[in-house]
Amino acid sequence: HPHDAEIYPPPSEVSQGAHISSISEYRQMYKRSIEEPDEFWKEISAGFHWNKPWTTCSKVNYDLKKGDISIKWFLEGETNMCYNCLDRHVEAGHGDQIAYLWDGNDDEEDKFTYAQILDKVQRMANVLLSCGVMKGDPVAIYLPMIIELPVAMLACARIGAVHSVIFGGFSAESLAGRILDSKCKVVITADGVMRGPKPIKLLEITDDAVKLCQKEEHEAPDHVLVVQRLGETRMPISAGLTPRHKLLSELMSKADSKCPITWMAAEDPLFMLYTSGSTGKPKGVLHTTAGYMIWAATTFKYTFDYHEKDIFFCTADCGWITGHTYIAYGPMLNRATQVLFEGIPTHPSTGRFWEVCAKYKVTQFYTAPTAIRALMRYGDEPVTRNDLSHLRILGSVGEPINAEAWKWYHKVVGNDRCPVVDTWWQTETGGHMITPLPGATTLKPGSATLPFFGVVPIVLDAEGNEIEQMECSGYLAVKQSWPGQMRTVYGDHHRFEQTYFTLFNGENKLISDRFYITGDGCRRDKDGYYFLTGRVDDVINVSGHRxxxxxxxxxxxxxxxxxxxxxxxxxHPIKGEGIYAYITLRPGCDPSEELRAQLKSQVRHDIGAFAAPDVIHFVSGLPKTRSGKIMRRILRKVAAGTTDDLGDISTLADPSVVAQIISTIPKKA
Incomplete structure (x- = not known):
């Protein structure tokens, strides 16, 4: 592997003030977290407010042979997420500290202190109570990246309602499916939002979803609470309002500004978040209160090495787990000041992210490889024309980052002085699982490096056995529970057990049933560094090579x-499986046979001849969901020649790319 030899030690200026300032300190803490977990988590949990202290650190069954999978942490404890995010900071005299620097789509700006957020949260919590929302009731939130989004999440947490945030790019069908599955009685939405230059009619989509719910013979939500993000002149909605609709600003201005805390048992549900499975309908990943709270706060503090006066900027949307853990909760638990970004990275210019970083003197920047690769196309100038001297740490999330993008990010954005924390985790894990710590870990481009405290990754072979030797590749699994782990699939514990605790090989034979199965493949090098190699269903077996x-x-x-x-x-008739590569080229570059040959030789050079693509298909764009994930199901079907049954493509950001791909299929060798 060409990049294994390249290493980037932690810069001394980052190590010096870091919470964890050397690899030996990391190893010592890691060892304690595995060997003495009760003591380790007791010390960490002392940094939070408990209405009632916990008595037992954890009680877990991971082995299906011994009964149902069961995961419980901080038993008998009582706490509240909202209290720990807001009230305790304000009570300690930090009410005037800025919590959110809001940066809107069209150069709009606003800022909100911890005291102001607490006021908004209490008012919104009272609005929800007035709509009949009780502890344990699900609430659907379908909002753009405006302050009301984290406020709504924290308001639910305050009164014990279980929020289900649906990304504002989902269609009416997807929204209705999620409302139906969790039987929400209240939906919080907005009139609309500008995404770059394009208006998105959120209320219209919500109303269509409500109609679909009525068709399904389920009582549709009783209340649709509407934030007027764009206002009547830009997005007229008043003509279509019914008794079901209520304008949130009116209700909040009339609501009481004090709302008492509902204390929650450690294992009371905090939120559900729907995520696509490899099969079937999306599953509601359920996270509970105390374990998730401690995981979100602890991973945020150490992975980003957050210190007072830092300015954190995570570009994710709260509709995804990254926006839950590293916008709404983790930073707030640490009393951070952060940027809340509504726009897109290319509007009004391709330097937008870097302009925002310069404007607010951002110290930690966290984004996805998809965005980094897209912005690389525009060259270095949109980055270098901005003063990014305040940046200290760069983060990557959502998918494995390729070495080329990693190096550009490190060199051009970080000016060769900011560690890149390439974080591996999932909706299901609640927070970071394998990640560098910026002041301690020597980095390798493309590697998520080493496990976070309390995480015991293992690699399983084709028979489901744990591989003992250091250097290996196989299925990534996790041997024991950690506080932030999901507890169940909402309403379907059997699906939870089958999806995450059983592993079948290619012949559909059960090969493992006692570990958390991540669904990802990985490679571990001689130093114990993990390189994520894609989903297990994205592993190709070519002539016996995985x-x-x-x-x-x-x-x-x-x-x-x-x-x-x-x-x-x-x-593939001879190899079993062949490798089919879809390629988008930089602007101004045309497809050619010479380019095909160069691309194949690039793979031969980096991995080996056995990995060279059999087919290279030049396309103008890839089929992506609105969150930027490539819909590989479609690409597999096109590659296999079964284009007559592509399934539902309505959730794609641009469904027209599919026809373009089909019209340019090359001949297979």
Missing amino acids: IGTAEVESALDEHHDCTEAAVVGYP
């Missing part, structure tokens, strides 16, 4: 004319 699609994509991305690569397997 090849991770992410590794092939990473190699293709190295070619200067390739903007983005997506690789899938397809049935």
Whole structure:
């Protein structure tokens, strides 16, 4: 592997003030977290407010042979997420500290202190109570990245309601499915939002979703609470309002500004968040109160090495887990000041992210490889024209980052002085699982490096056995529970057990049933560093070689004319599976046979001849969901030649790319 030899030790200026300032300190703490977990978590949990202290650190069954999977942490404890995020900071005299620096789509700005957020949260909590919301009731939140979004989440947490945030890019069908599954009686939405230059009619989509719910013979939500983000002149809605609709600003201005805390048992549900499965309808990942709170706060503090006066900027939307853990909760628990960003990275210019970083003197910046790769296309100038001297730490989230994008991010954005924390985790894990610590970990491009405290990753072979030797590749699993782990799939514990605690091989034989199965493949190098190689269903077996699609994509991305690569397997008459690569080229570059040959030789060079793509298909764009994830199901079907049954493509950001891909299919060798 060409990049294994490249290492980036932690810069001394980062190590010096860091919470964890050396690898030996990390190893010592890690060892304690595994060998003496009760003592370890007792010390950490002392930094939070408990209405009633916990008595037992954890009680877990991971083995299906011994009964139902059961995960409980901080038993008998009572606390409240909202109190720990807001009230305790204000009571300690920090009410005037800025919590959120809001940066709107069209150069709009606002800022909110901890005291102001607490006031808004209490008013919104009282509005929810007036709508009949009780402890344990689900509330659907379908909002853009405006202050009301984290406020709504914290208001639910205050009164014990279980929020289900649905990303504002989902269709009416997707929204209705999520409302129906959790039987929400209240939906919080907005009139609309500008996404770049394009208006999105959120209320219209919500109303369509409510109609779909009525069709399903489920009582549709009783209340649709509407934030007027764009206002009547830009997004007229008043003509279509019914008794079900209520304008949130009117209700909040009339609401009492004091709302008492509902104390929650440690294992009371905090939120559910729907995520796509490899099969079936989206599943509601359920997180509970105390374990998730401690995981969100602890991972935020150490992974980003957050200190007082830092300015944190996570570009995610609160509709995804990253926006829950690293916008709404983790930073607030640490009394952080952060940027809340509504826009898109290319509006009004391709330097938007870097302009925001310069404007607010951002110290930690956290974004996705998809965004980094997209912005690389525009060259260095949109970055370098901004003063990014305040940046100290860069983060990557959402998918494995290819070495080329990693190095550009490190060199151009970080000016070769900011560690890149490449964080591996999932909606299901609640927070970071494998990640560098900026003051302690020597970095390798493309590696998530080492496990976080309390995390015991293992690699399983094709038979489901734990691989003992250090250097290996296989299925990534986790041996024991950690506080932030999801507890169940909402309303379907059996699906939770089958999805996350059983592993079947290619012949559909059960090979493991006593570990948390991540669904990801990985490679572990001689230093114990983990490299994520893509989903297990994205592993291709070519002539007996197991090849991770992410590794092939990473190699293709190295070619200067390739903007983005997506690789899938397809049935091959001789090799079993062949490698099919979709390539988008940089603007002004045309497809050619010479370029095809260069791309294949790039893969041969980086991985080996066995990994060279059999088919290279040049496309103008890839089918992506609105969150930027590539919909590989479609690419697999096109590669396999089964284009007559592509399933539902309505959730794509731009469904028209599918027809373009089909019209340019190359001949297979």
